[in-house]
Amino acid sequence: MVTSPTPRRGFIKMIGQLSPRSVRGSAPTHRPLLLLWLLGRVAVGAPRLTTWRETRAAFEKLEAAYGNGATADSAQYPFWTLHATDALWEIKDADRIAPPPGRRRPTISVLDQVNPEAGFTPAVYAMLSGDPGLVANAAATLLARFFNPVPVGLVAAVGLDGVLPAGREADLILPIPGSVAFPKRTAIHAELGGQSAGGIGTLEDGLMCVFSNAKGPYDDRTIPGTDLIEYRGQGLSGDQTLKGGGNAQLLVCQQEQKPIRYWHQPAGGEWGFDTWTVIVDRRLVWGKGEDKQWRHEFAWVLAPVPSPFRDQWPQSVLERLAQDDQQTHDETFETEAPTAVTKQDAGRQYRKLCASVERKESLNHGRTTRTASDRYFRSADARIAVMLRAQGMCENPDCGGQPADVTDRGDAILEVDHVDERAAQGRDHPANMIALCPNCHAIKTRGSTSGPSRNLGRVTGPASDG
Numbered sequence: 001m002v003t004s005p006t007p008r009r010g011f012i013k014m015i016g017q018l019s020p021r022s023v024r025g026s027a028p029t030h031r032p033l034l035l036l037w038l039l040g041r042v043a044v045g046a047p048r049l050t051t052w053r054e055t056r057a058a059f060e061k062l063e064a065a066y067g068n069g070a071t072a073d074s075a076q077y078p079f080w081t082l083h084a085t086d087a088l089w090e091i092k093d094a095d096r097i098a099p100p101p102g103r104r105r106p107t108i109s110v111l112d113q114v115n116p117e118a119g120f121t122p123a124v125y126a127m128l129s130g131d132p133g134l135v136a137n138a139a140a141t142l143l144a145r146f147f148n149p150v151p152v153g154l155v156a157a158v159g160l161d162g163v164l165p166a167g168r169e170a171d172l173i174l175p176i177p178g179s180v181a182f183p184k185r186t187a188i189h190a191e192l193g194g195q196s197a198g199g200i201g202t203l204e205d206g207l208m209c210v211f212s213n214a215k216g217p218y219d220d221r222t223i224p225g226t227d228l229i230e231y232r233g234q235g236l237s238g239d240q241t242l243k244g245g246g247n248a249q250l251l252v253c254q255q256e257q258k259p260i261r262y263w264h265q266p267a268g269g270e271w272g273f274d275t276w277t278v279i280v281d282r283r284l285v286w287g288k289g290e291d292k293q294w295r296h297e298f299a300w301v302l303a304p305v306p307s308p309f310r311d312q313w314p315q316s317v318l319e320r321l322a323q324d325d326q327q328t329h330d331e332t333f334e335t336e337a338p339t340a341v342t343k344q345d346a347g348r349q350y351r352k353l354c355a356s357v358e359r360k361e362s363l364n365h366g367r368t369t370r371t372a373s374d375r376y377f378r379s380a381d382a383r384i385a386v387m388l389r390a391q392g393m394c395e396n397p398d399c400g401g402q403p404a405d406v407t408d409r410g411d412a413i414l415e416v417d418h419v420d421e422r423a424a425q426g427r428d429h430p431a432n433m434i435a436l437c438p439n440c441h442a443i444k445t446r447g448s449t450s451g452p453s454r455n456l457g458r459v460t461g462p463a464s465d466g
């Protein structure tokens with residue numbers, strides 16, 4: 001069943017569909033800039049219609065001060081395209097200024113001569129006039145997508161300072177983090193647009209989202225010892241690539257340091273929009289596909305940020321962004337896929353991985369790692385070894401029985417952690433690490449000295465190991 005969107009949602013969707021093609025790493029700002037000016041006119045109660053000459057004068061001033069100059073096109077481009085392509089506004093006498101054969105837009109001389117009037121359609125204008133919240137929402141979304149960080153003076157220059165109080169722009173982009181809960185992805189889609197499945201994509205407002213379900217199919221998690229989120233890329237089986245699909249979209253977000261909404265569904269819970277994030281790093285790691293075969297996966301490293309606006313990001317995140325060399329850091333280099341079919345294979349693989357960990361330890365001798373996330377990824381072999389050793393069972397000998405819950409790939413939900421905090425400061429070696437079910441991990445993380453960590457120092461190789 002297809003339901004037609006409300007006019008309000010239809011408007012947000014049209015705003016979201018503005019997707020100027022990127023030129024030299026940044027999208028031309030002509031249409032967003034003209035739209036901001038038009039929204040500002042609504043906000044200050046200006047008449048619905050404006051003439052070409054008035055529009056051109058205002059636009060050229062704004063473009064000179066706040067545009068990114070990505071192309072040399074001038075005012076006739078957004079004036080025409082918002083009408084012809086985006087259907088956001090109407091031009092009176094449009095037939096008298098229609099582009100000459102073979103041209104995509106009217107010439108400036110014809111526009112100057114006819115000087116047509118244009119404006120939001122009467123229905124859109126009436127809706128916006130009666131709904132300052134919608135004007136603010138649309139304007140804040142345009143700023144976050146195209147003018148981020150927001151240039152000083154832009155909001156006042158377009159007349160939007162009355163509806164967009166400085167510093168509060170983030171609260172005007174809906175929904176705000178922590179404010180929504182949905183039982184299913186289809187419910188998010190019904191309310192906010194975008195895809196109804198799939199891990200990576202925009203909502204109908206054009207802002208990017210990633211979706212992470214605790215039950216899988218991917219292995220997303222908070223990186224221990226940090227506030228960073230490891231988000232596995234798109235592609236269910238076979239090596240993941242950066243070409244096309246969600247990974248290609250995230251690559252653009254990383255290059256342009258765009259804000260991304262992080263949605264999460266905890267086991268047994270509802271989908272929530274947890275936090276805004278930005279990509280600070282990308283790694284290639286071993287992961288298990290839907291077909292249960294090991295393959296290369298991208299691990300996107302997301303830093304939570306309090307707002308989609310860059311000028312409100314903490315210094316620690318800006319430093320990570322400055323350090324990001326935009327390369328893929330290949331953590332699978334010099335290791336092989338930990339394919340283990342039998343228990344004997346598992347034992348052999350476990351010993352090989354321990355040897356690899358020890359070899360890397362000696363290579364890294366005397367070097368300090370840069371961040372906790374670096375060390376996390378460098379210990380990837382150790383974590384895979386621990387998972388092989390655990391063979392799907394919680395390694396806490398006092399485990400009260402691990403939950404029957406499994407990932408979509410049929411694997412037990414296990415989390416690899418250091419045996420105790422002291423060990424976490426030291427070696428990332430399987431002997432210092434343990435696979436725990438979510439129950440035992442939660443007990444351990446609460447830090448009780450009488451918790452399971454007491455008995456966890458005795459972990460050894462898989463049963464077949466000798």
Ligand SMILES: [Zn+2]
Nearest residue numbers: 394399437440
């Ligand atoms: Zn357990």
